Amino acid sequence: MERVKPIKLSEGMRVSELGEQMKNAGFGARKIGLAREIVRKMFSDEECKVFLGLAGAMVPAGMKGVIVDLIRGRKIDVLVTTGANLTHDLIEALGDEHYHCDKWNDSELHEKGYDRMYNVVMPNSAYVKLEKFFDENWEFLAQASTIRGFISKLGEALEKNSTGEDSILRACYETKTPVFCPALADSGIGLMIWGRKIAGKKIEIDAFEDMNEIIDLAWGAKKRGVIYVGGGVPKNFIQQSLQFSKGAEYGVQITTDAQEPGGSSGAPLEEGKSWGKLKPGAEENKDFVDVRCDATIALPLIFCD
Amino acid sequence: MERVKPIKLSEGMRVSELGEQMKNAGFGARKIGLAREIVRKMFSDEECKVFLGLAGAMVPAGMKGVIVDLIRGRKIDVLVTTGANLTHDLIEALGDEHYHCDKWNDSELHEKGYDRMYNVVMPNSAYVKLEKFFDENWEFLAQASTIRGFISKLGEALEKNSTGEDSILRACYETKTPVFCPALADSGIGLMIWGRKIAGKKIEIDAFEDMNEIIDLAWGAKKRGVIYVGGGVPKNFIQQSLQFSKGAEYGVQITTDAQEPGGSSGAPLEEGKSWGKLKPGAEENKDFVDVRCDATIALPLIFCD
């Protein structure tokens, strides 16, 4: 048995050193430390394809930089995310911003034109640049016939509209990282498409066409690693694709949802073994780990080298 | 100010009486009591269209009966749910069942062919009947060009395959209740479609076509009531449609997710006011209420007359 070692802080200490020490502590700190090891194991295993499921409003919360670095650093092979994250990413790429909101009155925010996500707000006016972007690039975007293709075109179109700030969409486009988003209709981007469709513009995007590619990616990989930030569709869509492979060899899940209410978002990775989504031989806290923590705190701690 | 009255239990007491007493108690019990009042207010308001967002594995957990009764009783005008709930509903309609699993070893469950959702398992063999159902009904189902249309055809097709047990799909079909499911690809039903597509069968379902109908339903209603069971896409897809109306007049949300990690699933209804998803004048704990409780406990308590 290994001893729990008390964490010893020192001035000017590096995040990597704290991460290392956390592994030697208990409770959630240990989980952070183990997650640091497991992501590095999957990143350095050349046979392993890494699937990142990204739910939650991670862009408004300032996690874009962490995700972009993972993509540009070729750590991630597949991204599955929500329409909301892509919409907020696009909004920032077009030059709009998110703001702190440490106190709020939602009716007042509404009058002033701010949309709230916990302690972050987005100016409603962001939709103006969004509309303009879709107007200007519609013909190009509407060539897509799949959601994944449409998202790739968003990234491609962005290059012409660059504001200098990096984005998930652009990073994925440039690195050819496939991005899946089964529920893209359920987002601001979806609304932009709806707006043009009711105005008579044509676009035909198949709801099921992308399944083949992600299942092939999962099936074709020699090994599979999964990183789930939050649950929802991103986690489930990856899990479902893995069911057809032999299951993931590595896994890190970051969530604050509890397992007892039975939802997929709070289900521990171990549960995936019954479904064939996680390899039966994978060992908890060695090959995979559940981190029960706010992702905005856990992500930087886990990924900082 | 109203006094908190201690709950007084009596033998043979009715659920409705307990619900009434809970309103006079504090903490979560009060929320249950208030939710009971608010759902009845929205059900009896003839100008109000009720949107039910149903996430979580509610069918495996035995909540199907409660949902079916709401549908058949014409309490619900629109259902937005996950592909998983529809898949499990279909599986039960085809004669398979879910089982209790109070203790588990996920690797063993995998070998024995059971898929776990917390303390409930589904036999993997359920996919056999599912495949057969899709084979037999494919031509009929493949006529659909929208997700909502496809789901309606599932309900229609079920009549020929009836096992006697009622289902959400059938109840919605018979009552003409529209069912939306933006991420249907992310489910067992999605896998059935994928399986036939890669076998060369044709189906063309548009990913964005349904947006128009739900936005029209939200926009066209004189008043809007929302019931969110869990969060995820079902909640967000309703919220997004309401943004184009004047916001919901009534709301009940049942979730165990916390607001502080910033996800949409844990966001209190009040936050919706900033977005225009909830009417600015709507009053908390009178017109809308957040119930922080396992939905399998809260649903029967709220809906039992």
Add this chain to the structure above:
Amino acid sequence: MERVKPIKLSEGMRVSELGEQMKNAGFGARKIGLAREIVRKMFSDEECKVFLGLAGAMVPAGMKGVIVDLIRGRKIDVLVTTGANLTHDLIEALGDEHYHCDKWNDSELHEKGYDRMYNVVMPNSAYVKLEKFFDENWEFLAQASTIRGFISKLGEALEKNSTGEDSILRACYETKTPVFCPALADSGIGLMIWGRKIAGKKIEIDAFEDMNEIIDLAWGAKKRGVIYVGGGVPKNFIQQSLQFSKGAEYGVQITTDAQEPGGSSGAPLEEGKSWGKLKPGAEENKDFVDVRCDATIALPLIFCD
């Protein structure tokens, strides 16, 4: 394997019938159903002494009636609780009340003299009657030399100050149910004692004297059943006493705290086996169960016959 049966609500349905049906459903509902069975098993086992650990502000939240019925019905042999619950119980027994507070501004509440516990408030003026009660009964109360003895004298003194409404203190006194409260200093009652001590009045209550009695009760029982409402000192003080017995045969725990942060309050009952607080042979979901639910919702559902 037993099938999960969908819950079927009916108008005028009894709580006991819903409780029975919940046992056949999944997730948290099943836990409520199992808890109903397990508490009845421990209540009807004549060899079993039942220890109730009661944390949380259960009296302000209107749970007093449920607890009093358990005590007067001789279902509970030992009560361990917080000073806060006893203080609020005393306050209500002296004729003051708690009030609903569905919206709040804490600074305003302070000005108006209301102390808030989530959606319940207590008028600060309650301290007036409290002071008077302690003044009038001080000499009688100060005869106590143990916390348990002091609490018993509070119940005895109350008979002379009755307002007609039943109380935990009085019910325990009349039924001779021992009440333990290791941290009584940490409460309004503690403040009353402090106030008199600094005014020069004498009272000598030993901090450790009660340990012997509760350990004897645990040790002397043929079997032990535990019911934990919330965690904190009440749960831990019972657990610690059980460590010297052979562990509890039956257990029901109601809490919303998670296990992953490592606190005693969120620890599942199973963890107690390692310590000898729960009998190694006790079977989860048969002899003991963890109910993850707001206690104000779970308590009436579990205890209503």
Add this chain to the structure above:
Amino acid sequence: MERVKPIKLSEGMRVSELGEQMKNAGFGARKIGLAREIVRKMFSDEECKVFLGLAGAMVPAGMKGVIVDLIRGRKIDVLVTTGANLTHDLIEALGDEHYHCDKWNDSELHEKGYDRMYNVVMPNSAYVKLEKFFDENWEFLAQASTIRGFISKLGEALEKNSTGEDSILRACYETKTPVFCPALADSGIGLMIWGRKIAGKKIEIDAFEDMNEIIDLAWGAKKRGVIYVGGGVPKNFIQQSLQFSKGAEYGVQITTDAQEPGGSSGAPLEEGKSWGKLKPGAEENKDFVDVRCDATIALPLIFCD
């Protein structure tokens, strides 16, 4: 309005820099960043007395070093904690250790003599050294007449039994930091006292005597800062003492408990304003902040310079 700035990680980055960047991000990360500022504000305000309420099994989880540094660095003026934390601290000071336990079977652990706290275990044999320590130092310890005095004597006695590893008890003794623990009976140390009392040894420790000192400390301070790690008695005992002052000027609370179930442990600091425990003028997210996070992750992030 201030912009949310995406976190940008860099290799070898310092914890202090990450903490600074977290302040500019959203959701929980922002709370960590704000907490860093607020604790430094209260530490550098010479008029401010800092009260640390420490619940949870923080010593087994490896947080001892962080706490000891706060004490030895004279950042903390008053410590209120659980008997469990003091017992585990004493156990480590006497040379025993805690161990990682990433997988467990509680019945097996029991047979092998290990007591589990989530993913940490303590060998039961730790009680042997504990018994010996109490035997050898009993006469000295039994001179105490208050809990605070008894704890101070534990720290003093430890010097003679030093194993070289620093401890909270010793650090508090040497820096004359008062330690309060109203429920000391509810702990392994309590059991040691009980064991000697039933063996006929004398000790008389008053249950209420310490209240005066902590209330005086709160009342006498020009300003008050509070840091609550977890809730329970430590938080409440500080809050209760502050009620007699004008309330705390600064506050940081770290907890994973939710507010909706109504317990004191999950109550946001703001609620304290109604009671007079927090200064009505104190501003949320500037003077005080609630951090909803596993304390083993938050503590190092907040306190590392």
